[in-house]
Amino acid sequence: xxxxxxxxxIATIPVMLVVAAVVFMMVYASGxxxxxxxxxxxxxxxxxxxxxxxxxxxxxxxQFVEWLWxxxxxxxxxSVFTNLPVTTMIAQRIEPTVSLxxxxxxxxxxxxxxxxxxxxxxxxTWIDRAIMVIAVLGFSVPVFVVGYILAWVFALxxxxxxxxxxxxxxxxxxxxxxxxxxxxxxxxxVYIALIARITRATMLExxxxxxxxxxxAKGVGQREILFVHALKNAAIPIVTVIGIGIALLIGGxxxxxxVFAIPGLGRLTVDxxxxxxxxxxxxxxxxxxxxxVIINLLIDLSYSLFDPRIRY
Amino acid sequence: xxxxxxLKATAAAGALGGLGSGRLASPALAQxxxxxxxxxxxxxxxxxxxxxxxxxxxxRNAGALVWDTLYGVDDKLEPQRQMVEGEEVSQDGLTWTxxxxxxxxxxxxxxxxxxxxxxxxxxxxxRDSMGQMIRAIQNEVAAVDDRTFVWKLKSPYPKMKFALxxxxxxxxxxxPERIAKTDPFxxxxxxxxxxxxxxxxxxxxxxxxAVFEKFAGYVPxxxxxxxxxxxxxxxxxxxxxxxxxxxxxxxAALQNGEVDWWENPISDIIPxxxxxxxxxxxxxxxxxxxxxxxxxxxxxxxxxxxxxxAILMATSQEDYMAAxxxxxxxxxxxxxxxxxxxxxxxxxxxxxIMKGPRRLDEAKxxxxxSGYKGEPIVMLVAQDQPITKAxxxxxxxxxxxxxxxxxxxxxxWGTVGQRRASKALPSQGGWHIFFTWFxxxxxxxxxxxxxxxAGGDTAWWGWPxxxxxxxxxxxxxxAPDLAAEKxxxxxxxxxxxxxxxxxxxxxxxxxQAWRKNVSGVVKGPLPFFWGVSKS
Numbered sequence: 001x002x003x004x005x006x007x008x009x010i011a012t013i014p015v016m017l018v019v020a021a022v023v024f025m026m027v028y029a030s031g032x033x034x035x036x037x038x039x040x041x042x043x044x045x046x047x048x049x050x051x052x053x054x055x056x057x058x059x060x061x062x063q064f065v066e067w068l069w070x071x072x073x074x075x076x077x078x079s080v081f082t083n084l085p086v087t088t089m090i091a092q093r094i095e096p097t098v099s100l101x102x103x104x105x106x107x108x109x110x111x112x113x114x115x116x117x118x119x120x121x122x123x124x125t126w127i128d129r130a131i132m133v134i135a136v137l138g139f140s141v142p143v144f145v146v147g148y149i150l151a152w153v154f155a156l157x158x159x160x161x162x163x164x165x166x167x168x169x170x171x172x173x174x175x176x177x178x179x180x181x182x183x184x185x186x187x188x189x190v191y192i193a194l195i196a197r198i199t200r201a202t203m204l205e206x207x208x209x210x211x212x213x214x215x216x217a218k219g220v221g222q223r224e225i226l227f228v229h230a231l232k233n234a235a236i237p238i239v240t241v242i243g244i245g246i247a248l249l250i251g252g253x254x255x256x257x258x259v260f261a262i263p264g265l266g267r268l269t270v271d272x273x274x275x276x277x278x279x280x281x282x283x284x285x286x287x288x289x290x291x292x293v294i295i296n297l298l299i300d301l302s303y304s305l306f307d308p309r310i311r312y
Numbered sequence: 313x314x315x316x317x318x319l320k321a322t323a324a325a326g327a328l329g330g331l332g333s334g335r336l337a338s339p340a341l342a343q344x345x346x347x348x349x350x351x352x353x354x355x356x357x358x359x360x361x362x363x364x365x366x367x368x369x370x371x372r373n374a375g376a377l378v379w380d381t382l383y384g385v386d387d388k389l390e391p392q393r394q395m396v397e398g399e400e401v402s403q404d405g406l407t408w409t410x411x412x413x414x415x416x417x418x419x420x421x422x423x424x425x426x427x428x429x430x431x432x433x434x435x436x437x438x439r440d441s442m443g444q445m446i447r448a449i450q451n452e453v454a455a456v457d458d459r460t461f462v463w464k465l466k467s468p469y470p471k472m473k474f475a476l477x478x479x480x481x482x483x484x485x486x487x488p489e490r491i492a493k494t495d496p497f498x499x500x501x502x503x504x505x506x507x508x509x510x511x512x513x514x515x516x517x518x519x520x521x522a523v524f525e526k527f528a529g530y531v532p533x534x535x536x537x538x539x540x541x542x543x544x545x546x547x548x549x550x551x552x553x554x555x556x557x558x559x560x561x562x563x564a565a566l567q568n569g570e571v572d573w574w575e576n577p578i579s580d581i582i583p584x585x586x587x588x589x590x591x592x593x594x595x596x597x598x599x600x601x602x603x604x605x606x607x608x609x610x611x612x613x614x615x616x617x618x619x620x621x622a623i624l625m626a627t628s629q630e631d632y633m634a635a636x637x638x639x640x641x642x643x644x645x646x647x648x649x650x651x652x653x654x655x656x657x658x659x660x661x662x663x664x665i666m667k668g669p670r671r672l673d674e675a676k677x678x679x680x681x682s683g684y685k686g687e688p689i690v691m692l693v694a695q696d697q698p699i700t701k702a703x704x705x706x707x708x709x710x711x712x713x714x715x716x717x718x719x720x721x722x723x724x725w726g727t728v729g730q731r732r733a734s735k736a737l738p739s740q741g742g743w744h745i746f747f748t749w750f751x752x753x754x755x756x757x758x759x760x761x762x763x764x765x766a767g768g769d770t771a772w773w774g775w776p777x778x779x780x781x782x783x784x785x786x787x788x789x790x791a792p793d794l795a796a797e798k799x800x801x802x803x804x805x806x807x808x809x810x811x812x813x814x815x816x817x818x819x820x821x822x823x824q825a826w827r828k829n830v831s832g833v834v835k836g837p838l839p840f841f842w843g844v845s846k847s
């Protein structure tokens with residue numbers, strides 16, 4: 001197991017290098033931010049001075065190598081706009097995004113898996129159809145629409161939750177969760193739909209298996225059959241989809257954080273892209289890539305928990 | 313239903329909800345502390361905090377809280393003494409001697425000295441267009457003693473006080489010498505101010521929040537506060553800027569009492585906010601804004617004045633303004649001028665080309681006479697800025713009507729900002745047309761008005777070259793009094809119109825909104841926080 005983890009971690013290095021090179025090329029192909037930084041009164045000479053001050057007048061390959069060298073030392077550079085280290089900016093923003101994603105994850109898995117199991121159990125009935133309609137809606141309605149509706153109903157009409165913002169967990173669980181519950185529901189819509197559908201499909205297949213029929217013949221209770229015998233054997237595709245779905249969450253967080261004014265990494269990324277704040281774009285994309293690679297590793301490792309035949 | 317319609321509908325529903333429940337703000341802090349904290353939604357993210365290096369309006373607005381200036385303009389657009397106690401000008405107008413007020417302090421507790429001011433002026437004058445003019449004619453600027461400094465010039469500069477007190481970026485802020493010695497093209501890294509509020513760097517989350525705390529050591533002037541002039545008395549202890557990129561969210565947060573003051577609600581939201589009994593709505597800036605349709609003077613067809621005049625002749629400002637502010641006629645007015653209406657130097661001389669029924673056939677003929685033969689016209693339209701998108705959409709329609717083959721490049725403002733700096737051929741990464749807007753405060757006279765500079769390579773994007781226009785601008789700078797200034801302005805505006813330096817698409821106003829437990833909000837070119845209180 002340890003050797004496998006080590007091999008996988010080493011394998012991330014070329015992946016990250018490729019990501020770094022691609023991100024660098026894509027970002028720098030779009031020009032540089034000197035003209036934006038210079039403002040409306042700038043002359044071409046002013047822009048050239050800013051380009052020089054930021055080092056954008058050096059050969060691209062030199063810029064790439066220097067940036068890569070700094071990254072390898074843990075230095076993601078400094079934002080050209082805020083003058084703050086990129087690591088500081090990521091650190092400022094990571095808690096709200098991680099909190100939002102974790103709450104969404106817990107909520108989505110907690111809702112979607114039982115939904116999928118029940119839909120499979122009651123396949124073909126109105127319950128199954130109702131659950132699948134909810135799933136289709138989750139896929140179809142954009143996050144910002146769900147977000148606005150939730151804010152209108154639960155914040156403006158009922159005054160149960162705030163409209164916007166983020167409160168750190170350190171200031172108490174109730175304010176923390178109050179700020180996150182609506183964004184998590186909005187963000188979780190697609191995720192719930194995805195997990196519920198894959199759970200239903202996988203469970204339908206598992207429930208046809210001989211050992212389920214044997215369990216029924218032995219008089220095992222329905223709940224135990226569904227959640228102990230069948231679900232455990234259906235878990236691998238579900239866990240895989242949960243992992244893949246984290247990419248959806250990262251994308252959806254950008255919109256959700258804007259709609260609910262959550263100061264997270266999604267908004268940081270969008271702001272950086274719109275401003276051409278290259279060091280921030282590169283830093284955030286690298287970090288997301290690394291996180292995604294690690295999540296995939298964790299998912300692979302989790303397979304052995306559900307299926308003892310899988311060994312690393 | 314599109315996103316804009318959905319946004320209006322949800323905002324309206326929110327207003328009804330607010331009315332129905334009659335709900336008051338639900339403060340997150342204890343009541344007393346909440347009343348001493350003003351939560352403000354600014355027009356944009358405070359992405360950097362160096363008002364000399366970063367020329368965005370939002371940086372200027374935050375800078376005005378933290379740094380003081382030697383002079384400040386009032387609501388009559390007159391520069392008044394601010395950090396300066398008095399000044400003397402030599403008989404020949406070549407030597408200005410300034411004396412600072414006693415008791416001025418920086419936020420680190422150190423006194424403000426003349427050497428700090430000199431260093432600050434040196435940094436500012438390297439970046440500001442008026443500062444650069446002074447720099448070009450200066451012999452020296454030097455400290456005489458701790459409270460006195462002198463600026464010696466080679467030729468008179470009658471607009472000195474205006475230059476040091478104007479509102480447009482970059483403005484002449486005073487910072488400690490060690491910080492002011494930073495290269496003007498690099499950002500400062502310390503934010504030690506001289507104004508009424510201290511910047512809380514430790515609470516700054518760019519893109520999300522900026523916090524300012526009252527500076528106890530600030531000594532306001534005795535006069536009442538008036539824009540950048542007079543006593544800047546802070547009536548709240550803390551100002552929190554909450555960055556909200558989404559207008560529906562900002563609208564809901566204001567209605568829900570989660571924020572107190574919103575700098576720039578879009579016109580779609582205004583009827584909703586006006587219906588909420590807890591919210592006050594008023595014009596934000598009486599100096600308004602001027603829409604700009606900028607043409608590239610370097611490349612055909614707009615290197616020919618006939619093509620540029622054809623555009624002015626075809627422009628229906630009503631169409632542009634309707635696209636920007638909607639059907640509220642009180643929010644816009646026609647602008648056959650390059651200067652801000654209702655200001656002392658406003659003139660419409662030479663603006664006949666923009667008045668009366670639009671002459672599309674004549675414009676089409678004029679365009680053909682300029683040699684235009686249907687080549688693609690590259691038009692950069694930033695889609696992420698509602699004002700530029702509105703102008704671009706109207707312009708595309710208008711241009712097609714006069715036979716222009718429009719290459720509509722739908723992009724973001726960041727790309728426009730980069731590409732407009734390119735002098736390359738439009739087919740090779742350059743451009744023919746882009747859109748923006750100027751704050752009216754930047755167009756009250758020729759000094760801060762970049763759009764009318766016509767010095768070729770040194771001019772603003774589009775690089776117009778007209779020695780005649782530049783001569784008239786210089787004539788205005790030398791004008792000794794208002795009457796003389798007005799006389800020059802009439803000739804200057806006419807010359808600019810004849811040259812069709814750019815196409816003004818109209819004058820428009822915008823709103824601000826605040827909760828009614830906030831008082832003291834005034835109209836102005838930037839949000840003035842002094843004199844604002846919260847109950």
